Amino acid sequence: MDTKQYIGSGILEDYILGMVSDQEKREVECLSKIYPEIASYLAEIEDELAEAVLENGVTPPMDLKSKILDNLPERDDDEEDVRETPIISLVDTRPEEKKEEPVKRKFPYGIAASFAVIIALGTGYLSSRNRVGALTEELIQTQTRATLANQRYEALEESNAQLAAEFDMVSNPKTMKIELGAVNDDLAQSVQGAPVIVFWNPESQEVMLNDIALPRAPEGSQYQLWTLEGGQPINRGMLSLEEKSGLQKMISANAADAFAITLEPRGGSESPTLEQLMVLGKVES
Structure with a gap:
């Protein structure tokens, strides 16, 4: 497998942001256990995400940590890049001086700063889409019932008109x-x-x-x-x-x-x- 091409596809960044399908999520988690370079790249992205959130002064909600951890692949104890400390800390304990580090890659810091908003919007979108699907199905069923009821009504109207015509005819004194x-x-x-x-x-x-x-x-x-x-x-x-x-x-x-x-x-x-x-x-x- 060409891991460089896979890393360059952007799927690992989407995985960290929770913007992949269940199948893609399982794929990333599986490959990260097989290829150390993928696991290392994921760890680097997590570091940059944590720095971006802290630098932009965004205080994540209380359940953000659990949501991110739920999306991370499981790691073996013998992997070099495994860390025991939490990925994101709600308290910035770093020294006040800023350490200059070389930029390793371009990462969507603006999206990372609004990570909690993205999660909320994504969840709301999925919920709305499911609700729209249910309402659409309900509307189709309602329209079908209305069509059948209208057909029965028209048939009844026709039958009543025929009966009325027959009654008028047979009750006519000249008949x-x-x-x-x-x-x-x-x-x-x-x-x-x-x-x-x-x-x-x-x-x-x-x-x-x-x-x-x-x-x-x-x-x-x-x-x-x-x-x-x-x-x-x-x-x-x-x-x-x-x-x-x-x-x-x-x-x-x-x-x-x-x-x-x-x-x-x-x-x-x-x-x-x-x-x-x-x-x-x-x-x-």
């Missing part, structure tokens, strides 16, 4: 109620105990159908509604294949002598299959 019954006894057994009902308003030409009495259409088949006008069948639409409750809106009819439902291939037929005539109901004049 006719035509009951469609099975055309023979065999078919009567397959119709589930109640007639199929068509609601038709000749004035508005609206046609609605209640087909819940019909059995499920066989696979590949579908029910089709017809009107008979002068003996001619006219398509009024296919019954839905989905299970549902309520009324189904069909194709409008301006005239009708009778309504009928046949069983046709899925998608419908151009003319009714009379052999598959299920129910029929005449319009009372």
